[in-house]
Ligand code: NDP
Protein backbone atom coordinates (compact mmCIF):
# COMPACT_ATOMS: atom_id res chain seq x y z
CA UNK A 1 0.00 0.00 0.00
CA UNK A 2 1.76 3.17 -1.14
CA UNK A 3 0.78 6.53 0.33
CA UNK A 4 -0.40 4.86 3.55
CA UNK A 5 0.34 7.82 5.82
CA UNK A 6 -2.81 9.83 5.02
CA UNK A 7 -6.12 10.05 3.18
CA UNK A 8 -7.17 7.12 0.99
CA UNK A 9 -4.04 5.14 1.80
CA UNK A 10 -4.66 5.11 5.52
CA UNK A 11 -8.36 4.31 5.06
CA UNK A 12 -7.56 1.44 2.65
CA UNK A 13 -5.00 0.04 5.14
CA UNK A 14 -7.56 0.14 7.94
CA UNK A 15 -10.17 -1.51 5.71
CA UNK A 16 -7.83 -4.31 4.58
CA UNK A 17 -6.76 -4.94 8.18
CA UNK A 18 -10.41 -5.26 9.15
CA UNK A 19 -10.87 -7.75 6.31
CA UNK A 20 -8.04 -9.89 7.73
CA UNK A 21 -5.17 -8.95 5.40
CA UNK A 22 -1.64 -8.28 6.57
CA UNK A 23 -0.69 -4.85 5.24
CA UNK A 24 2.64 -3.31 4.23
CA UNK A 25 2.12 0.42 4.79
CA UNK A 26 4.55 2.55 2.77
CA UNK A 27 5.14 6.31 2.72
CA UNK A 28 7.86 8.87 3.29
CA UNK A 29 6.57 9.99 6.70
CA UNK A 30 7.09 7.21 9.24
CA UNK A 31 5.28 8.82 12.17
CA UNK A 32 1.73 8.26 10.88
CA UNK A 33 2.68 4.72 9.86
CA UNK A 34 4.02 3.97 13.35
CA UNK A 35 0.80 5.38 14.80
CA UNK A 36 -1.17 2.97 12.57
CA UNK A 37 1.04 0.12 13.71
CA UNK A 38 0.54 1.03 17.37
CA UNK A 39 -3.20 0.46 16.85
CA UNK A 40 -2.98 -2.67 14.69
CA UNK A 41 0.13 -4.48 15.90
CA UNK A 42 1.89 -7.13 13.86
CA UNK A 43 -0.68 -7.23 11.06
CA UNK A 44 0.81 -3.95 9.78
CA UNK A 45 4.38 -3.48 8.60
CA UNK A 46 5.42 0.18 8.26
CA UNK A 47 8.07 0.83 5.61
CA UNK A 48 9.79 3.99 4.43
CA UNK A 49 9.33 4.64 0.71
CA UNK A 50 9.72 7.47 -1.74
CA UNK A 51 8.09 6.15 -4.92
CA UNK A 52 10.08 8.61 -7.06
CA UNK A 53 13.34 6.97 -6.08
CA UNK A 54 14.34 3.62 -7.60
CA UNK A 55 16.88 3.03 -4.81
CA UNK A 56 14.24 3.64 -2.16
CA UNK A 57 11.95 1.07 -3.80
CA UNK A 58 14.78 -1.50 -4.06
CA UNK A 59 15.78 -0.91 -0.41
CA UNK A 60 12.17 -1.27 0.74
CA UNK A 61 11.77 -4.52 -1.18
CA UNK A 62 15.03 -5.89 0.23
CA UNK A 63 14.01 -4.94 3.77
CA UNK A 64 10.82 -7.01 3.69
CA UNK A 65 10.96 -10.03 6.01
CA UNK A 66 10.64 -13.30 4.06
CA UNK A 67 7.03 -13.94 5.12
CA UNK A 68 5.99 -10.47 3.85
CA UNK A 69 7.47 -10.79 0.37
CA UNK A 70 4.64 -12.43 -1.61
CA UNK A 71 2.39 -9.45 -2.24
CA UNK A 72 -1.20 -10.40 -3.15
CA UNK A 73 -2.55 -6.88 -3.64
CA UNK A 74 -0.50 -3.84 -4.63
CA UNK A 75 -2.33 -0.54 -4.21
CA UNK A 76 -0.55 2.22 -6.11
CA UNK A 77 -2.10 5.13 -4.27
CA UNK A 78 0.79 7.55 -3.55
CA UNK A 79 0.18 10.69 -5.56
CA UNK A 80 -0.52 14.37 -5.47
CA UNK A 81 -1.68 17.48 -7.27
CA UNK A 82 0.26 20.73 -6.98
CA UNK A 83 -1.36 24.00 -7.96
CA UNK A 84 -4.41 24.94 -10.01
CA UNK A 85 -2.72 27.62 -12.12
CA UNK A 86 -3.33 27.60 -15.84
CA UNK A 87 -0.60 25.80 -17.79
CA UNK A 88 0.91 29.06 -18.98
CA UNK A 89 1.33 30.18 -15.35
CA UNK A 90 2.26 26.87 -13.75
CA UNK A 91 5.42 26.26 -11.74
CA UNK A 92 7.65 23.88 -13.71
CA UNK A 93 8.90 22.09 -10.59
CA UNK A 94 5.28 21.28 -9.65
CA UNK A 95 4.84 19.57 -13.01
CA UNK A 96 8.04 17.60 -12.46
CA UNK A 97 6.97 16.50 -8.98
CA UNK A 98 3.54 15.33 -10.20
CA UNK A 99 5.04 13.41 -13.11
CA UNK A 100 7.81 11.93 -10.94
CA UNK A 101 5.29 10.76 -8.34
CA UNK A 102 2.05 9.93 -10.18
CA UNK A 103 3.60 8.55 -13.37
CA UNK A 104 7.22 7.48 -12.80
CA UNK A 105 6.67 6.42 -9.17
CA UNK A 106 3.62 4.33 -10.01
CA UNK A 107 5.45 2.66 -12.90
CA UNK A 108 8.59 1.98 -10.82
CA UNK A 109 6.67 0.35 -7.96
CA UNK A 110 4.68 -1.74 -10.43
CA UNK A 111 7.87 -2.83 -12.19
CA UNK A 112 9.34 -3.91 -8.85
CA UNK A 113 6.44 -6.11 -7.74
CA UNK A 114 4.88 -7.37 -10.98
CA UNK A 115 7.35 -10.20 -11.79
CA UNK A 116 6.65 -11.86 -8.41
CA UNK A 117 2.91 -11.78 -9.03
CA UNK A 118 3.34 -13.27 -12.50
CA UNK A 119 5.62 -16.02 -11.13
CA UNK A 120 2.98 -16.88 -8.49
CA UNK A 121 0.23 -16.67 -11.16
CA UNK A 122 -1.89 -14.46 -8.94
CA UNK A 123 -2.10 -10.91 -7.74
CA UNK A 124 -4.08 -7.72 -8.00
CA UNK A 125 -2.81 -4.25 -8.79
CA UNK A 126 -5.14 -1.41 -7.88
CA UNK A 127 -4.03 1.89 -9.37
CA UNK A 128 -5.60 5.01 -7.91
CA UNK A 129 -6.37 7.23 -10.88
CA UNK A 130 -8.88 10.06 -10.88
CA UNK A 131 -11.87 11.47 -12.71
CA UNK A 132 -9.35 14.20 -13.59
CA UNK A 133 -7.75 11.67 -15.96
CA UNK A 134 -10.87 11.67 -18.11
CA UNK A 135 -12.67 14.98 -17.63
CA UNK A 136 -10.56 18.08 -18.28
CA UNK A 137 -10.89 21.20 -16.15
CA UNK A 138 -9.04 24.52 -16.06
CA UNK A 139 -5.94 24.17 -13.92
CA UNK A 140 -6.00 20.36 -14.16
CA UNK A 141 -3.33 20.33 -16.89
CA UNK A 142 -0.47 18.03 -15.80
CA UNK A 143 -2.30 16.51 -12.83
CA UNK A 144 -5.14 15.27 -15.07
CA UNK A 145 -2.63 14.07 -17.64
CA UNK A 146 -0.79 11.99 -15.03
CA UNK A 147 -4.09 10.30 -14.18
CA UNK A 148 -4.79 9.68 -17.88
CA UNK A 149 -1.45 7.85 -17.87
CA UNK A 150 -2.68 5.75 -14.96
CA UNK A 151 -5.82 4.78 -16.92
CA UNK A 152 -3.97 3.78 -20.09
CA UNK A 153 -1.12 2.10 -18.20
CA UNK A 154 -3.72 0.03 -16.33
CA UNK A 155 -5.36 -1.08 -19.59
CA UNK A 156 -1.99 -1.85 -21.19
CA UNK A 157 -0.96 -3.88 -18.13
CA UNK A 158 -4.11 -5.94 -18.62
CA UNK A 159 -3.12 -6.57 -22.22
CA UNK A 160 0.35 -7.76 -21.19
CA UNK A 161 -0.94 -9.82 -18.26
CA UNK A 162 -3.47 -11.83 -20.26
CA UNK A 163 -3.24 -15.45 -19.19
CA UNK A 164 -1.08 -14.77 -16.11
CA UNK A 165 -3.89 -14.64 -13.53
CA UNK A 166 -2.76 -11.17 -12.43
CA UNK A 167 -5.56 -8.59 -12.30
CA UNK A 168 -5.44 -4.81 -12.70
CA UNK A 169 -8.01 -2.20 -11.72
CA UNK A 170 -7.99 1.57 -12.12
CA UNK A 171 -10.06 3.21 -9.38
CA UNK A 172 -10.99 6.76 -10.43
CA UNK A 173 -12.30 8.83 -7.52
CA UNK A 174 -13.95 12.20 -7.83
CA UNK A 175 -14.04 14.94 -5.20
CA UNK A 176 -13.10 13.49 -1.82
CA UNK A 177 -12.68 15.34 1.45
CA UNK A 178 -10.95 14.37 4.72
CA UNK A 179 -7.58 13.87 3.04
CA UNK A 180 -4.49 16.07 2.70
CA UNK A 181 -5.00 16.30 -1.08
CA UNK A 182 -6.19 19.92 -1.33
CA UNK A 183 -3.94 21.13 1.49
CA UNK A 184 -1.01 19.83 -0.57
CA UNK A 185 -2.43 21.23 -3.80
CA UNK A 186 -2.85 24.70 -2.25
CA UNK A 187 0.57 24.52 -0.56
CA UNK A 188 -0.73 24.47 3.01
CA UNK A 189 -3.44 27.14 2.59
CA UNK A 190 -6.14 25.64 4.83
CA UNK A 191 -8.80 28.18 3.85
CA UNK A 192 -8.46 27.46 0.12
CA UNK A 193 -8.34 23.73 0.78
CA UNK A 194 -11.49 23.74 2.91
CA UNK A 195 -13.34 25.91 0.35
CA UNK A 196 -13.04 23.07 -2.21
CA UNK A 197 -15.39 20.92 -0.13
CA UNK A 198 -17.66 23.54 1.46
CA UNK A 199 -21.30 22.51 1.09
CA UNK A 200 -20.39 19.82 -1.47
CA UNK A 201 -20.92 16.61 0.55
CA UNK A 202 -17.78 15.09 -1.00
CA UNK A 203 -16.76 11.46 -0.86
CA UNK A 204 -14.88 10.36 2.25
CA UNK A 205 -11.78 8.13 2.16
CA UNK A 206 -13.80 5.20 3.51
CA UNK A 207 -15.89 5.28 0.28
CA UNK A 208 -12.73 4.63 -1.74
CA UNK A 209 -11.55 2.02 0.76
CA UNK A 210 -14.91 0.28 0.34
CA UNK A 211 -14.48 0.32 -3.45
CA UNK A 212 -10.95 -1.11 -3.30
CA UNK A 213 -12.04 -3.76 -0.77
CA UNK A 214 -14.91 -4.76 -3.08
CA UNK A 215 -12.58 -5.09 -6.07
CA UNK A 216 -10.18 -7.23 -4.00
CA UNK A 217 -12.99 -9.41 -2.64
CA UNK A 218 -14.17 -10.63 -6.05
CA UNK A 219 -13.30 -14.14 -7.22
CA UNK A 220 -10.09 -14.55 -9.28
CA UNK A 221 -12.15 -14.94 -12.47
CA UNK A 222 -13.39 -11.33 -12.17
CA UNK A 223 -11.30 -8.35 -13.30
CA UNK A 224 -12.87 -4.95 -12.75
CA UNK A 225 -11.06 -2.84 -15.34
CA UNK A 226 -12.03 0.56 -13.98
CA UNK A 227 -14.34 2.07 -11.39
CA UNK A 228 -15.34 5.74 -11.55
CA UNK A 229 -16.75 7.03 -8.27
CA UNK A 230 -18.07 10.56 -7.74
CA UNK A 231 -20.01 12.19 -4.95
CA UNK A 232 -23.63 12.66 -5.95
CA UNK A 233 -23.03 16.41 -5.81
CA UNK A 234 -20.37 16.25 -8.56
CA UNK A 235 -21.45 16.12 -12.19
CA UNK A 236 -20.66 17.35 -15.70
CA UNK A 237 -20.88 20.72 -17.35
CA UNK A 238 -21.16 21.78 -20.96
CA UNK A 239 -18.16 22.46 -23.22
CA UNK A 240 -17.31 26.14 -23.09
CA UNK A 241 -17.05 28.59 -26.00
CA UNK A 242 -15.11 31.83 -25.91
CA UNK A 243 -16.66 34.67 -27.94
CA UNK A 244 -15.50 38.07 -29.22
P1 NDP B 1 -3.24 12.66 0.64
O1 NDP B 1 -2.44 13.87 0.38
O2 NDP B 1 -4.10 12.60 1.84
O3 NDP B 1 -2.28 11.38 0.63
C1 NDP B 1 -1.27 11.25 -0.31
C2 NDP B 1 -0.37 10.11 0.10
O4 NDP B 1 0.64 9.94 -0.90
C3 NDP B 1 0.34 10.36 1.42
O5 NDP B 1 0.31 9.19 2.20
C4 NDP B 1 1.78 10.69 1.01
O6 NDP B 1 2.67 10.20 2.00
C5 NDP B 1 1.90 9.85 -0.26
N1 NDP B 1 2.97 10.31 -1.13
C6 NDP B 1 3.07 11.49 -1.80
N2 NDP B 1 4.24 11.56 -2.45
C7 NDP B 1 4.89 10.40 -2.20
C8 NDP B 1 6.16 9.88 -2.57
N3 NDP B 1 7.00 10.57 -3.35
N4 NDP B 1 6.52 8.66 -2.13
C9 NDP B 1 5.68 7.95 -1.32
N5 NDP B 1 4.49 8.39 -0.93
C10 NDP B 1 4.11 9.61 -1.35
O7 NDP B 1 -4.12 12.46 -0.70
P2 NDP B 1 -5.29 11.43 -1.06
O8 NDP B 1 -5.38 10.33 -0.09
O9 NDP B 1 -6.48 12.25 -1.36
O10 NDP B 1 -4.73 10.92 -2.45
C11 NDP B 1 -4.31 9.59 -2.67
C12 NDP B 1 -4.37 9.32 -4.16
O11 NDP B 1 -5.70 9.53 -4.61
C13 NDP B 1 -3.50 10.25 -5.00
O12 NDP B 1 -2.93 9.49 -6.04
C14 NDP B 1 -4.49 11.27 -5.55
O13 NDP B 1 -4.07 11.82 -6.77
C15 NDP B 1 -5.72 10.40 -5.73
N6 NDP B 1 -7.00 11.10 -5.76
C16 NDP B 1 -7.43 11.90 -4.74
C17 NDP B 1 -8.68 12.49 -4.80
C18 NDP B 1 -9.20 13.40 -3.74
O14 NDP B 1 -10.14 14.16 -4.02
N7 NDP B 1 -8.68 13.38 -2.53
C19 NDP B 1 -9.59 12.23 -5.91
C20 NDP B 1 -9.03 11.39 -6.93
C21 NDP B 1 -7.80 10.82 -6.84
P3 NDP B 1 4.02 10.91 2.48
O15 NDP B 1 3.84 12.40 2.30
O16 NDP B 1 4.13 10.49 3.92
O17 NDP B 1 5.08 10.30 1.63
Ligand code: 8X3
Pocket residue numbers: 129130131132140173174175176
Ligand atom coordinates in the same frame (compact mmCIF):
# COMPACT_ATOMS: atom_id res chain seq x y z
C1 8X3 C 1 -8.75 14.61 -7.59
C2 8X3 C 1 -10.13 14.89 -8.08
O1 8X3 C 1 -11.60 16.58 -9.23
O2 8X3 C 1 -10.02 17.40 -7.54
O3 8X3 C 1 -8.12 13.74 -8.46
O4 8X3 C 1 -9.21 16.67 -9.71
S1 8X3 C 1 -10.22 16.45 -8.67
